[in-house]
Amino acid sequence: MTSRPTEAQHLRDLALLRRVRDRMDREYAQPLDVEALARGVNMSAGHLSRRFRLAYGESPYGYLMTRRIERAMALLRRGDLSVTEVCFEVGCASLGTFSTRFTELVGMPPSTYRRQAASDASGVPPCVAKQVTRPIRNREARGPVPPLA
Incomplete structure (x- = not known):
């Protein structure tokens, strides 16, 4: 059974996801992968991918x-x-x-x-x-x- 994130955790995740999205907007020509993006915000690649898709409707890639x-x-x-x-x-x-x-x-x-x-x-x-x-x-x-x- 998984626990639901609190509102505070949800807001922290959204802030981190915006950082990831902003980094992709700035550094789109650089070699970026989900693992590197996730490391930059101290998340696992799987967690980042799931949360990013929920927030923005598509995968980070x-x-x-x-x-x-x-x-x-x-x-x-x-x-x-x-x-x-x-x-x-x-x-x-x-x-x-x-x-x-x-x-x-x-x-x-x-x-x-x-x-x-x-x-x-x-x-x-x-x-x-x-x-x-x-x-x-x-x-x-x-x-x-x-x-x-």
Whole structure:
């Protein structure tokens, strides 16, 4: 039988999860894994993964990859880097994994996105293009996530 966390523990966990999410937002291009993220907040990798999914609707890895894809989209819109260069610039070690995840989130392969973005974004300010083309995370697509219990 497991005990339910107290309200104070719940708030401490949320603060730690925000630290993890903020670190991924800042260091998305660095080699990050769940074990390293968990060590940074003195949690086990399993506990971090479960609590992160409850709080944000996706796994830490899913969140990190979405962040990387968002940055990749901006770099591809600029058009001065190849798809392979963008892949490594955003912290992905595998072009295949990058292309697969990009296609899942954006709906087209990165090379197609790059060609299309070059023609579609002419004359559109980068801040508007970023907002309009932002990939939809799993949580946003499914609706609100139930509160942590």
